[in-house]
Amino acid sequence: MKRFGDLAPSLRTIMTPGPVEVDPRVLRAMSFPILGQFDPEFTAIMNETMEMLRELFQTKNKWAFPVDGTSRSGIEAVLTGLIEPGDKVLIPIYGRFGYLLQEIAQRCGAEVVTITKPWGSVFEPAEVIEALDLHQPDLLAIVHGETSTGRVQPLAEIGKACRQRDILIAVDAVATIGGVPVETDAWCLDAVIGGAQKCLSVPSGMAPVTYNERVERKLLARKRVEAGLQSGTEVPDENRRPIIQSNYLDLSQLQDYWGPQRLNHHTEMTSMLYALREGLRLVLEEGLEERFARHRLHEKALVAGLAAMGLDFYGDESCKLTVVTCIAIPEGIDGESVRSMLLDRFGIEIASSFGPLKGKIWRIGTMGFSCNQKNVLHLLGALEAVLIRHGHSLPAGAALQAALEIYEGG
Amino acid sequence: MKRFGDLAPSLRTIMTPGPVEVDPRVLRAMSFPILGQFDPEFTAIMNETMEMLRELFQTKNKWAFPVDGTSRSGIEAVLTGLIEPGDKVLIPIYGRFGYLLQEIAQRCGAEVVTITKPWGSVFEPAEVIEALDLHQPDLLAIVHGETSTGRVQPLAEIGKACRQRDILIAVDAVATIGGVPVETDAWCLDAVIGGAQKCLSVPSGMAPVTYNERVERKLLARKRVEAGLQSGTEVPDENRRPIIQSNYLDLSQLQDYWGPQRLNHHTEMTSMLYALREGLRLVLEEGLEERFARHRLHEKALVAGLAAMGLDFYGDESCKLTVVTCIAIPEGIDGESVRSMLLDRFGIEIASSFGPLKGKIWRIGTMGFSCNQKNVLHLLGALEAVLIRHGHSLPAGAALQAALEIYEGG
The missing domain is CATH 3.40.640.10 (Type I PLP-dependent aspartate aminotransferase-like (Major domain))
Structure with missing residues (x-):
């Protein structure tokens, strides 16, 4: 009986607003x-x-x-x-x-x-x-x-x-x-x-x-x-x-x-x-305050990187949720095609949205165990490459430099 | 922060009507x-x-x-x-x-x-x-x-x-x-x-x-x-x-x-x-029919063992559920004390019941992964010892012999 194979899920970098890596x-x-x-x-x-x-x-x-x-x-x-x-x-x-x-x-x-x-x-x-x-x-x-x-x-x-x-x-x-x-x-x-x-x-x-x-x-x-x-x-x-x-x-x-x-x-x-x-x-081992600070740090690096790429953020900045970053899908870019290439080539998952925002924004989560330097840097590099691959013009290399600035204490 | 220790559950033989071993x-x-x-x-x-x-x-x-x-x-x-x-x-x-x-x-x-x-x-x-x-x-x-x-x-x-x-x-x-x-x-x-x-x-x-x-x-x-x-x-x-x-x-x-x-x-x-x-x-690898037959076999061995111990079964035999065997708690025996000794000394869990049957019967499950020869024999031997320990008189040794008869094709 081998119709149903052994469970063998691929390892993913999950940068959605949940579920996230464990x-x-x-x-x-x-x-x-x-x-x-x-x-x-x-x-x-x-x-x-x-x-x-x-x-x-x-x-x-x-x-x-x-x-x-x-x-x-x-x-x-x-x-x-x-x-x-x-x-x-x-x-x-x-x-x-x-x-x-x-x-x-x-x-x-x-x-x-x-x-x-x-x-x-x-x-x-x-x-x-x-x-x-x-x-x-x-x-x-x-x-x-x-x-x-x-x-x-x-x-x-x-x-x-x-x-x-x-x-x-x-x-x-x-x-x-x-x-x-x-x-x-x-x-x-x-x-x-x-x-x-x-x-x-x-x-x-x-x-x-x-x-x-x-x-x-x-x-x-x-x-x-x-x-x-x-x-x-x-x-x-x-x-x-x-x-x-x-x-x-x-x-x-x-x-x-x-x-x-x-x-x-x-x-x-x-x-x-x-x-x-x-x-x-x-x-509790990490500590609530330390955990909140970690979420703020990686949000800061992510946002710096996305901004350096020239992407536009969605929504009122004064009430941005630390753990979810929304960006407008650039004019002329097929949002679902970008998401598929991120998943298929880089093993990274980001999210689309619902209802009136469907097809208009991407949502990137920096939550819990997924919220770390390796994931943020991996995502920024991959997103840049995929956007270039989709014909979008951007300042190549700037995103990772901007994020590294944050991580180096900039 | 060591207030909450590493997870370290004991290994149990779970012979209840669920949850059972995995x-x-x-x-x-x-x-x-x-x-x-x-x-x-x-x-x-x-x-x-x-x-x-x-x-x-x-x-x-x-x-x-x-x-x-x-x-x-x-x-x-x-x-x-x-x-x-x-x-x-x-x-x-x-x-x-x-x-x-x-x-x-x-x-x-x-x-x-x-x-x-x-x-x-x-x-x-x-x-x-x-x-x-x-x-x-x-x-x-x-x-x-x-x-x-x-x-x-x-x-x-x-x-x-x-x-x-x-x-x-x-x-x-x-x-x-x-x-x-x-x-x-x-x-x-x-x-x-x-x-x-x-x-x-x-x-x-x-x-x-x-x-x-x-x-x-x-x-x-x-x-x-x-x-x-x-x-x-x-x-x-x-x-x-x-x-x-x-x-x-x-x-x-x-x-x-x-x-x-x-x-x-x-x-x-x-x-x-x-x-x-x-x-x-x-x-599906086991096969539905084979799985049903396995449940019947171990029920038969369990029932033979309990009967040889002289215990009384609860309920109408003609509609007995294969996977749950109910026995009357013998006169003068504290059912919860027997269950505790089974758990604490032998690592075996059996169940009591609800409502009008509370305190009157024990329920033994033979379900899924828990339904196997090792568990049935382990339980029968342990239950006999615990009942003797509680002052109950029974034909020592008979239960395991009766169950082995079944497993040997008797």
Whole structure:
């Protein structure tokens, strides 16, 4: 039976906004034999992971654990737990992933109010605060780092304004966690969702979330113990708020599984948890501040190189997201042909974008393990060669010199 | 920073109904560097996985792919896609996981009708067919292998009866897929959900599903393209059936991601997919029939050994699930103390059970990679020693002799 060959993926330099390359230590962690889900060694690993996640999210929250799914499973878990049908949800939209928040909130039965900014920019905090006062929503849901446009939305003022008004705020920090500061407690964020396969550099498959007791109160009011596990002492349903519409993503049940009660829900993703734990160890060993500085350094070198090549950057510079750099595809160049040649000849992957930006910009990620000097220099040299190959005129050799200037302390 | 040590899980003999031990080839597959999600090498891996899943499910269905989550994510994806609010769903319940189907269906807004059997037995097909005629549901949702009680529900007649009546049938085959026959097409099953961490012996994290065009028609009538990805040519919402209430588990969007359109949804779980692909290769290399026969052989040896030890089996023998063997905890023995000693002294894990069976039975799995002669013999010897240690009187030495008789062809 040789119809399906041995797995033999090519080695890639992955410079997209995720998924990105994975540290060999994390890859190795996944190759360990598994433990049973209630094995004391495994529940200890679950507890250690929660402890490390609190540091990552910069929070003293009791609850910080991964939802077992890709990033949007964490977003949906938070929104479906917080939104009861008819709740008013304010969503500021400045790129694709704002629309995703809208879509999920609508499916949860929310009355959604959106405010929008042209793609490539973000909101002034005052604009969002004004909308809070105008619409008085139950929940504000907002994207921190928008990978579709490469922008970052400042959240400190918005978070505090929500707290003052007793409005819950849920933040999609999928693209930013582990790469740029996400200060859950200092910014008064009630629920935050991080991503695994971006700045944490763990393979896609888990969505770390954290939430505080304001969120937990809301969840507990909607909680049901699973029918097949009930002990007969539960409070009757009629005294509860409407049930959470997903069982798989029900945070009120998930926290009983992650808490000391260990009430069976799903079977925890053993190997993915090994990977997440190792990825978190790497983050904490490096140090959050040092990690953020590393991301800034390589962004600086990349941007210097691209500028020296004469390429135009997309979007408002004042709100550029450190870990995603967007460049306009030059006039007359076929963006997909450039991406294919980069992949086929140089083994480098960069990204295109979505919706209105499809075919107009390239997006280059400098995230996590992929964010290093070798990758940045490799990419700049390759992109220059491929652009020349596509007939684009540019100052040959300038990009790498400009980037080296940065690395040599220029 | 040495607060969190190197990952160093103990090696366990895992004889539970899942998660079970993982073949080193599958563990190795997860340690390969990752590819980007739209890398042609990766989409080829996605396609190969679909092809192998069709063989596993014994179907010619177009759609067979993993949902990115643990088993119940696949169940919820199927139910939330098939159930519109107010739809009538019939659920025959004969153990814990029937209640899970009920709970998920209720959260989808179904009018749920249940019929129940005492735990430890299953339904006569005629009983279910009578209920179909009495209640005339839109959907029948039923568990194939109930791990909580170790029973298997025959489905061939029930599936055909549903087809004759134009009622959809969705089957939870989480515990059975890859261990006992699941004949999707021959039994006229419209949607089937398999499990990764049981007889497939892949770590928990993916839920393979398959469904036919009857299901697809229902999904397409409810489909929406994600707001941030719309091209402006979509059919207006008002002409559609009610939207699927989950975005993450929306099969109508997932099939656009798994299909040639490759419309971005989540970021596929790279390393988990590597694992699933390798796990499927192992299944097909062994051969489905040979694999089923292996599961029967080791069950026979285990049962012979336990019987020789004088232990009582739980449940109706005529519907025993090959891959889970349930035994009554003997009078006066503390079941959890026995389980702890098995784990701490012998590195063997067996399971307790849920709800009304908690504290009353042990459940021993013989699934996938864990289902082998070494494990069965190791377990029987260890269980005998631990029971003697707990003051239980039994014919010492008989269990291993009885099992060896089976392996020697007795």
